[in-house]
Amino acid sequence: MSTATLAPTTAPRAGDAPAAPSLLRLVRVELRKTYDTRAGFWLLLVVALAALTVVTLQMLFAEEPDKTFAMFVGTTQLPVNLLLPVVGILLVTSEWSQRTAMTTFTLVPARSRVLTAKVIVGVLLGLLGTVAALLASALGALLTPILTTDATDWGISAGHLAQVALLQVLTILIGVAFGMLLLSSPLAIVLYFVLPTVVTIVANTVGALAWVRDWLDQATTMAPMFEGLLSSGEDWARLATTVALWLVAPMVAGWIRIIRSEIG
Template sequence: MPFTRWVHLELRKSVDTLAGFWLLVVIAVLLIMIEGFFLLVGLTSDDAGLSFTIFTRPMAYVLQPMVATLTIMLVTSEWGQRTAMVTFALEPRRSRVLLAKLVAAFTLTLALIVVLLVVATVCAAMLGAVDGSSFEWDLGPGDVVGLVLFEAIAVLVGFGLATSILNTPGAIGAFPVIAYAIPSGLGLVGLFWEDFRSVGRFLNLQSSTNPVLTWSVDSGEDWARLVVVLLVWAAVPLVLGQLRVKHAEVK
């Protein structure tokens, strides 16, 4: 079977199940609601200096756990719903199936980013029509690339967790621990242990990926921190997950 057909099948699986379909619907509705809230705040605010990025950057953080959850469900549904036997019987090369799932996850994430940008553009146009003198259209190509890369990192982390754990609740629960609990814990330890502060930054997923979103990875330390967190929270789980899926018993 051609690889593109496998990707198409994985995309179909994401909407064929009730959980996958309603997750996509909830994400789209939530994006529209939050963007509408930002528009309402902009329309009722007397502060000048509003810009297009108020509709995109905050939403990037809202979208981050959602695309990770979507990715996790793409992978773990095979094992939770006991369809892995059929899938791997049709395609014994498990790594090929995993790659198709990863491509499908990136495709769905790009689609959600497009929805985000379309809704943000509509809201920004409405706000600009009311307050065009002070509204700034400051979204450049770098901001779009940064947004895509920021969400792609969440996809990779979620994919690594999914393949390593192979359990939907466990993997979904592990993502906020890595994305939010561990960074908070590292920051708290750094407050009381000054020597640990610089080391903790290299394990902090949020602070190390924030420059990607704002397209401001300038210094060598920024790049070093980004590489380390990608190795620790994405590359290592991906390798371990690949090995586990290859050797896992299909029931």
């Protein structure tokens, strides 16, 4: 008489650590955080409404040459460019303001993976903001000949679209960088708006600081991207210098700070 032999089962050991979530899952989680909170949801809604508002005003009150698709694109980038970086700041600082940093970094001890996911989400939000602005611009160009007596033009270059998308990605990543460096929503938001403004005013007032205006001032080096006007190698070199100061430096410093700091 034979007896059935049961295959031995291996029970998980108490000391085994749970599998780390994939980077894709972390990106999904971080992306959901941007609209799960009341502040994040309303901020994203305000960005969309602001883009529609400027399109409506431009369509109804601007001169006919300013009602082309390309002009609508340039105009809609302004509110998106102004408000979307705040979402990037909150993407980082909300971990500290809502006291979720300890939970986040306990579940994912490799802090660099969390920060990488936040940067990827920043890039995605920049691209999504560009798409939203393009849709609002297309709506304005479509309705212009219907609701007004003016004609419109749909022509726009691929270079213009690429520069607009790059501009939105860079600006929201600057917001992410400020959030990483300062870890405080009010402080990061205030300094994000105040510091570039001060640099612009001082650089345009003091003649000896003309080089600061030409190479480090966001208003000078990045503004041409609204209309896709960056063309020469010097233009791109100035943009790279500005990005190094306002994005790379604070992001590296903030990254190191978060990696090395005690989370309490």
